[in-house]
Amino acid sequence: MAKIIAGVGSSHVPAIGAALDNGKTEEPYWKRVFSGFEKSKEWMARTNPDVAIVVYNDHASAFSVDLIPTFALGCAAEFPPADEGWGPRPVPVVKGHPALAAHIAQSVILDEFDLTVVNKMEVDHGLTVAMSLLFGQPKDEWPCRVIPLAVNVVMYPPPTGHRCYMLGKAIRKAVESYPEDLNVVIFGTGGLSHQISGPRAGLINSKWDKAFLDNLSKDPKKLMRIPHIEYMREAGAEGIEMVMWLIMRGALDDKVEEVYRFYTVPASNTAVGHIILENRGKPVRKRTSAGRSRQAAAHSAVHRIAR
Amino acid sequence: MARKPQDYDDIPGTFVFDAERSRQGYGINMFCMSLMKEENRRAFKANEAEYLKKFQLSDAQRDAILKRDYNRMLELGGNIYFTAKLGATDGHSFQHLAATMTGSSQDDYAAMMLAGGRSVEGNRSKSVKDKPAAKKKAKPKSGSTAKRK
Numbered sequence: 001m002a003k004i005i006a007g008v009g010s011s012h013v014p015a016i017g018a019a020l021d022n023g024k025t026e027e028p029y030w031k032r033v034f035s036g037f038e039k040s041k042e043w044m045a046r047t048n049p050d051v052a053i054v055v056y057n058d059h060a061s062a063f064s065v066d067l068i069p070t071f072a073l074g075c076a077a078e079f080p081p082a083d084e085g086w087g088p089r090p091v092p093v094v095k096g097h098p099a100l101a102a103h104i105a106q107s108v109i110l111d112e113f114d115l116t117v118v119n120k121m122e123v124d125h126g127l128t129v130a131m132s133l134l135f136g137q138p139k140d141e142w143p144c145r146v147i148p149l150a151v152n153v154v155m156y157p158p159p160t161g162h163r164c165y166m167l168g169k170a171i172r173k174a175v176e177s178y179p180e181d182l183n184v185v186i187f188g189t190g191g192l193s194h195q196i197s198g199p200r201a202g203l204i205n206s207k208w209d210k211a212f213l214d215n216l217s218k219d220p221k222k223l224m225r226i227p228h229i230e231y232m233r234e235a236g237a238e239g240i241e242m243v244m245w246l247i248m249r250g251a252l253d254d255k256v257e258e259v260y261r262f263y264t265v266p267a268s269n270t271a272v273g274h275i276i277l278e279n280r281g282k283p284v285r286k287r288t289s290a291g292r293s294r295q296a297a298a299h300s301a302v303h304r305i306a307r
Numbered sequence: 308m309a310r311k312p313q314d315y316d317d318i319p320g321t322f323v324f325d326a327e328r329s330r331q332g333y334g335i336n337m338f339c340m341s342l343m344k345e346e347n348r349r350a351f352k353a354n355e356a357e358y359l360k361k362f363q364l365s366d367a368q369r370d371a372i373l374k375r376d377y378n379r380m381l382e383l384g385g386n387i388y389f390t391a392k393l394g395a396t397d398g399h400s401f402q403h404l405a406a407t408m409t410g411s412s413q414d415d416y417a418a419m420m421l422a423g424g425r426s427v428e429g430n431r432s433k434s435v436k437d438k439p440a441a442k443k444k445a446k447p448k449s450g451s452t453a454k455r456k
Contacts, residue, residue, distance in 0.1 A: 015401075060388040064340045065333055085343055085395045154388055156315075156325040195425075197387035198378055200320030201405040202416060204424025229314050233431050237321050238387070266420045269405055 002100065002175045002182035005283045006047060007248040007256070008040075009216065009275040012056060012129040012189040015268035017089055020132050033272055036262035037133045043260065043276060044134045049185040051097050051145045053104075053171065054127050055247045056189045057153045059084070061124035068155050069116035071167065074123075074148035075101040082122035091128050092138060097145035100178055104147070107174030113167050115149075123148055130189040133274070144185075153190065153241040162224045164243045168250020175251075181284045188248030192263075194270035195236030203236040204271050209263065212242065213275055217258040220249045253279045319433050320409075322381040332384015334363040335372065339389035342396045351396065377408050 019030045061082040063069070076096050081088040105117050127148055135143055149171075152158055159167075168186075175184050192209040195201050212235075215222045223246060231240040260276040315323045322328070329336075338359065341347045351358040359369055371379035372393070380390050394404040406416035409425075419425060 060336075060340060060386070060392070065329055065336045065386075065389075068329070083343070085392055154324065154386060155329050156323050193424075195321070196401070196405055197324075197381055197408065198321050199409050200318070200425065200430055201409050202419055202425040203427060203430060204420075205427045206423070208427070229318075232315055232321065232323065233318055234427060237318070237323060265423050268402060269420060269424075271424070 001284065002051075002178040002180060002184055003281070003284045004172050004175050004184045004186055004251050005049065005279055005281075006185050007188065007252045007277045008044075008130075008134060008185060009188045009213075009245045009248060009273065009277075010130040010133055011191060011267065011270060011272045011274065012126050013267045013270045013272065014059075014084070014125040014129065016272075017125045017129040017132060020129075020137060021090055032264055033267050034133075036264060036272070036274060039260060040134055040262075040274065040276060041136055044185075045143075047183075047185065049144050050182040051100060051147060051184045052131075052187060053147045053149060053175075053184060053251075054130065054187040054189065055149045055151060055244045056123075056126035056130065056187070057241055057244065058150050059124055059126055059154070062121045062150070065155075068152050069118075069150070070152045070159050071113065071115035072118045072121075072150040073101060073105050073115050074118050074121050074146075074150070075105060076119050076121060079121055079123045079127075079146070079148060081128055082124040084124055089125065089128050091132060092141045094123055094127065094131070094142060094146045094148070097147055100145075100175070100180075100182065101147045103178050104171060104174040107177060108167065108170040111170040111173065113170050118150070121148070121150070126150075126189060130187055134187075149247070151244050151247070153244065156240075157228055158240055158243055160228070161226055161243050161246045164246040165220065165224045165250035168247040168252075171247070172251040183283045186248045186251045188245035190241035190244050191235070191239055192242060192271040192273035193235035193239045196238050196269050198237065200237070202269060203239075204265050205234050205236070205239075206263070206265060206271060208234045209271050209273055212245075213261060213263065213273060216245060216249055216275060217256065217261075217277060220246065223249070249277070252277055253281070255280070317433050317435075319430055322378070324381070324384075324386040328384040329386075330384070332368070332380075332386065334365075335368050335380055335383065335385040336389040338362040338364070338372065339385070339392045342392045348396050375407075377404060381408075 024030050025034050061084055075098055077098050078096055079094040081091055193205040195203040256277040259278055262274040265271045368383050377390055403413050406413040
């Protein structure tokens, strides 16, 4: 049986990708940002998931205003990095998991989440920046398969926080009914507070962000009830994309272990937030002995970081 | 037809890209999307007014594009992720664009961001004197940026 073992929340600021790709990680401004992800990369290497479901939004790359799907699930075998106007990011092609993705699509649609199936799609910084932050910059291939879930947060209204949270639950149910033994990590990306449009651009609300992270960890049902107007007022017009983190949270246990958190302001125009939440159940035990020892190592690693 | 009033119109300095603006701004956004291609960027730069004839734009929208009035583009249905492509075509960084929309210099804007960004205090509502969010949140945790439990 496949199992969701952890959730990762991470900003996906495009300038972070540019800093990585242009070798600026040692500059003090960027070092402040990247230093917050060092432990996370170690955690990810030890956790070593088979599949990552990455909830993100497209920024006028794969979708223009011709088609605006609220939830679009990537079911393709691969997703090339998009050219966002300055050439595609020099990162590996993202390899999908079409069989699990098709299974999820079928399961959640029958659970009344009418998502769009996408069999051809390029992925932009919304997905690849969070991948880089957690997996580093591998040359040839990413260390796991990826199922992109693109959420419309560009045109108002995005799906409600409640809808996102419930979709997370449906995704979990789908994953857990997949017969193959797979360890799955789910990402919620975007945010935290930022406004990048209009005369109020530059808005940051650290107090609100920190409360969001606290509740995400301990009391996510509170977040589910936040109306869109509050996101926009308090966290900025574009901060509303934080609803995507609730899909990740909905896919986890009600009670989770917060094993890591990082917050800094700014990266370019945005507050950077990052959290790692673990389900308390044990990861899937693989049938091979190599798999078992790998999982055992991952599990003890978790305790080290959680200590 | 006049825009239907919305609760979020009360947020100062903000043009929410809603379904109505998405409909209204289709031409602006598809024009911006076309700038993803080098040949289109060249054609646009060679003769801007001529290039814009390919898109369904009102006079006001066309005017806003030619004048690079980014706030007006947003008001008339442009979306920031799309209009940013016009900024990039002009060779500007995103922060330059953000500074322009706020009416400050790029240096001042960058300094504001480094100092923690624009405060939400006094920037929540046009109609109501500033007050904190309706619901009380859990107490934020203090201080340091990274922590491991």
